[in-house]
Amino acid sequence: MSLFRSTAIACPTCGADIAFDECDSVNADRRPDLREAILDGTFQTVPCPDCGEIVRMEPQFNYLEVGAGLWIAVFPGRMMPDYIEVEDAITEVFETSYGSRALPSAREIGEGLDVRLVFGWPALVEKLVLRAAGLDDTTVELLKLDLMRRLPQADMGPGRELRVTSVEGDALNFAWILTEQEVPMNGFAADRTLYDAIDEAPEAWAPIRAQLADGPFVDMQKLFMGEGRAAAE
Numbered sequence: 001m002s003l004f005r006s007t008a009i010a011c012p013t014c015g016a017d018i019a020f021d022e023c024d025s026v027n028a029d030r031r032p033d034l035r036e037a038i039l040d041g042t043f044q045t046v047p048c049p050d051c052g053e054i055v056r057m058e059p060q061f062n063y064l065e066v067g068a069g070l071w072i073a074v075f076p077g078r079m080m081p082d083y084i085e086v087e088d089a090i091t092e093v094f095e096t097s098y099g100s101r102a103l104p105s106a107r108e109i110g111e112g113l114d115v116r117l118v119f120g121w122p123a124l125v126e127k128l129v130l131r132a133a134g135l136d137d138t139t140v141e142l143l144k145l146d147l148m149r150r151l152p153q154a155d156m157g158p159g160r161e162l163r164v165t166s167v168e169g170d171a172l173n174f175a176w177i178l179t180e181q182e183v184p185m186n187g188f189a190a191d192r193t194l195y196d197a198i199d200e201a202p203e204a205w206a207p208i209r210a211q212l213a214d215g216p217f218v219d220m221q222k223l224f225m226g227e228g229r230a231a232a233e
């Protein structure tokens, strides 16, 4: 089921109250229109009735697409530094809904789902785009690390992220994005052969792949945020 809650938010431009149906969960198998709206950037947006400014809600919901084998917990970009706590919380939610504590029928569905945690709208779009293109998201995170070594102007770090925005043929289109503002900056395309080269050298990439995949937040950003899960436990 896709769930919405009526709420009101203040327009960041003029301060007017805007009535809003805030999303708690998206079932993309039943509501493919919501998936499309996520991809085209219109989901959870509304024009302010007073000043006309387009206002977008911060994302905080669960996304389910059984057909694509995806269960994604979506949180606001500003919460990324707390990813370990959020990972633990959403793992509990998944275990209750589709995992070890769920009903057998739900557990059966859960076995076909990859669990992911993302922060911000661009990160959610990226996961959907990659899955639709048949690309492994962990390999794409390794590709980002590889690209950063090749790009002389690369300036990675907390608050600034690299996201795939679309895949066209053999081209993966990337954009630099400011995490909290979700402002896209310059972009570039990377050839699929760079992705394939990583896929074909599993041993060289194994240690860092393991680090990226040690929880549902499969994102190279975590490498810039402290010592990670191993140190936290």
Ligand SMILES: [Zn+2]
Binding pocket: 011, 012, 013, 014, 015, 016, 048, 049, 050, 051, 052, 053
């Ligand atoms: Zn307004």
